[in-house]
Amino acid sequence: MCGIVGAVAGRDVVAILLEGLKRLEYRGYDSAGVAIQNAEGVLDRMRVTGKVRDLESCLTGRPFVGHLGIAHTRWATHGRPADCNAHPHTSHDTVAVVHNGIIENHEALRIRLEDLGYDFTSDTDTEVIAHLVHHHRLQQPSLWHAVRIAVSELVGAYAIGVVSTTDPGRLVAARLGSPLVVGIGVDEQFIASDVTALLSVTRHFVFLEDGDVAELTQTGVTIHDAAGQIVGRPIKKSEVSADAINLGDFVHYMQKEIHEQSTAIADTLEGRLSGHRILEEAFGPLARGVFDETRCIQIVACGTSYHAGLVARYWFEAIAGIPCTVEVASEFRYRRPVVSPGTLVVCISQSGETADTLAALQETKRLGYAHSLAICNVPESSIVREAELTLMTRAGPEIGVASTKAFTCQLVALLLLVIAIGRRHGLGLVREAEIVAELAALPVLIEKVLRLEGAIRVLAKQLLDKHHALFLGRGTQYPVAMEGALKLKEISYIHAEAYPAGELKHGPLALIDAQMPVVALAPDNELLEKLRSNLQEVRARGGQFFLFADTAANFQDAPDMRVVRMPSVGSTTAPVVYTVPLQLLAYHTAAIKGTNVDQPRNLAKSVTVE
Numbered sequence: 001m002c003g004i005v006g007a008v009a010g011r012d013v014v015a016i017l018l019e020g021l022k023r024l025e026y027r028g029y030d031s032a033g034v035a036i037q038n039a040e041g042v043l044d045r046m047r048v049t050g051k052v053r054d055l056e057s058c059l060t061g062r063p064f065v066g067h068l069g070i071a072h073t074r075w076a077t078h079g080r081p082a083d084c085n086a087h088p089h090t091s092h093d094t095v096a097v098v099h100n101g102i103i104e105n106h107e108a109l110r111i112r113l114e115d116l117g118y119d120f121t122s123d124t125d126t127e128v129i130a131h132l133v134h135h136h137r138l139q140q141p142s143l144w145h146a147v148r149i150a151v152s153e154l155v156g157a158y159a160i161g162v163v164s165t166t167d168p169g170r171l172v173a174a175r176l177g178s179p180l181v182v183g184i185g186v187d188e189q190f191i192a193s194d195v196t197a198l199l200s201v202t203r204h205f206v207f208l209e210d211g212d213v214a215e216l217t218q219t220g221v222t223i224h225d226a227a228g229q230i231v232g233r234p235i236k237k238s239e240v241s242a243d244a245i246n247l248g249d250f251v252h253y254m255q256k257e258i259h260e261q262s263t264a265i266a267d268t269l270e271g272r273l274s275g276h277r278i279l280e281e282a283f284g285p286l287a288r289g290v291f292d293e294t295r296c297i298q299i300v301a302c303g304t305s306y307h308a309g310l311v312a313r314y315w316f317e318a319i320a321g322i323p324c325t326v327e328v329a330s331e332f333r334y335r336r337p338v339v340s341p342g343t344l345v346v347c348i349s350q351s352g353e354t355a356d357t358l359a360a361l362q363e364t365k366r367l368g369y370a371h372s373l374a375i376c377n378v379p380e381s382s383i384v385r386e387a388e389l390t391l392m393t394r395a396g397p398e399i400g401v402a403s404t405k406a407f408t409c410q411l412v413a414l415l416l417l418v419i420a421i422g423r424r425h426g427l428g429l430v431r432e433a434e435i436v437a438e439l440a441a442l443p444v445l446i447e448k449v450l451r452l453e454g455a456i457r458v459l460a461k462q463l464l465d466k467h468h469a470l471f472l473g474r475g476t477q478y479p480v481a482m483e484g485a486l487k488l489k490e491i492s493y494i495h496a497e498a499y500p501a502g503e504l505k506h507g508p509l510a511l512i513d514a515q516m517p518v519v520a521l522a523p524d525n526e527l528l529e530k531l532r533s534n535l536q537e538v539r540a541r542g543g544q545f546f547l548f549a550d551t552a553a554n555f556q557d558a559p560d561m562r563v564v565r566m567p568s569v570g571s572t573t574a575p576v577v578y579t580v581p582l583q584l585l586a587y588h589t590a591a592i593k594g595t596n597v598d599q600p601r602n603l604a605k606s607v608t609v610e
């Protein structure tokens with residue numbers, strides 16, 4: 001779960017590599033490194049524990065120039081964050097390798113290579129690749145041949161970039177199970193873990209497929225598939241603009257992305273609504289047949305995307321009238337579920353590269369589930385390519401590790417799916433029109449909630465010295481509370497848990513005291529009076545409330561209760577709207593605390609390892 005970038009060009013590539021790494025830091029940021037082949041044909045390498053800016057500082061004022069190079073930003077899997085474990089890894093100062101993924105048979109390979117006389121200097125699984133390539137290059141006519149044989153001996157997942165002083169001007173790349181794109185420039189070629197890393201140098205990309213091994217020179221790219229045949233993969237023009245990944249006037253990407261939500265939702269709805277109806281064509285030409293056969297839904301996802309699935313479960317059962325189960329992908333993939341006929345598997349993923357979600361999707365195919373659909377934010381991602389149907393969220397690139405705009409767009413996409421399926425199970429035109437009207441109103445409502453940011457920032461100050469928090473909701477607001485708790489945990493490091501408010505008296509009420517802030521969500525819906533009673537139970541025991549409540553619910557500020565008045569919102573789409581203040585609360589708490597909001601400790605944006 002790291003970021004890799006590589007370049008071969010007629011110009012110095014160091015700045016290109018560093019810029020690419022900065023764009024990839026969302027994938028990992030505990031150490032970074034770069035290796036180039038210099039004008040004398042010698043490998044020059046620099047590695048540091050820390051961020052790309054630390055690597056950049058180390059290179060300042062040092063002669064470090066080359067037309068061929070590879071670079072890496074790391075999220076530690078094998079071996080703690082340390083200079084010696086940072087990539088690139090080298091063998092005999094000849095071969096250098098960057099790797100994203102996990103080599104499962106690295107221990108066996110290490111023993112074999114040690115027997116052959118290779119010395120290991122790191123605790124990583126990656127170092128075996130460097131030595132293995134070096135070993136094979138001694139017998140093979142080219143680096144490409146050596147890499148091809150080396151990868152055939154690897155078990156696990158990899159996206160790699162390899163250079164060798166024996167093959168000047170050549171960069172060899174290979175992938176299996178981890179993402180890798182080739183960027184096509186004018187007399188210069190690149191590789192990277194995703195397109196955003198290379199947008200400053202090209203808009204034209206080839207997406208390597210599993211088993212591909214590519215050789216890049218300044219003038220072109222040759223790709224061999226898993227069978228060793230030369231293949232022509234299509235060159236695609238990226239629609240992502242370089243502007244989309246600039247911070248603009250915001251302090252953090254997370255804040256920028258929270259503020260982009262009304263546009264992102266409008267974009268996700270564009271072309272998918274017509275009058276009072278949703279357009280089923282949005283799901284692709286095969287959708288009609290698939291939906292006709294669908295009798296139940298199995299959702300699999302991780303983290304924030306899992307929370308979107310939990311909200312959708314309420315919708316599928318209450319609106320579409322069909323059974324829906326939701327499970328975290330890391331559990332689902334190793335369980336032996338009973339497969340009900342006519343089950344549509346719905347995978348939800350911002351990145352489309354989450355290893356557990358991808359593996360769960362693959363497992364459902366093996367188990368014989370009827371059909372699959374991916375809700376995803378990255379069009380060329382592995383999950384999109386694996387699923388039978390797709391519905392893209394159009395949130396734009398999400399850089400902050402804490403997912404925000406992707407979540408609300410996922411909810412919107414899921415609601416479109418609920419309607420499409422619900423039509424086959426008794427959802428009438430009037431109800432569909434009501435939900436469509438609610439969807440269309442969302443961008444304006446979210447703008448209104450964003451205007452509450454100042455008041456929410458004031459509340460955030462009161463959370464600063466707290467070590468724990470409880471989040472409460474009922475119905476669809478329960479998963480929203482879970483999402484709010486996750487946001488607070490991951491960026492402010494304050495422990496937070498969510499409960500359905502009716503469950504408090506079964507245990508968690510024992511935790512309530514003045515040091516335990518309780519964040520509660522109170523839209524004006526059929527559960528409001530029940531929630532009101534639950535809140536009284538907490539107040540009677542000295543709890544301190546932060547309440548996000550519909551203005552019409554008429555809650556009043558009190559010494560033990562701070563009320564943020566929310567606009568009136570339709571009962572179906574309320575989870576989308578009530579997510580936003582919780583994002584702002586977590587964001588401002590973390591920002592005032594001074595944590596690294598966009599790159600919280602120990603995490604990475606895209607979890608491409610198990």
Ligand code: M6R
Nearest residue numbers: 303304305349350351354402403
């Ligand atoms: O890219 P995905 O949606 O598949 O990612 C799933 C989770 O890793 C992700 O939502 C994670 O929980 C976020 N950091 C939460 O903010």
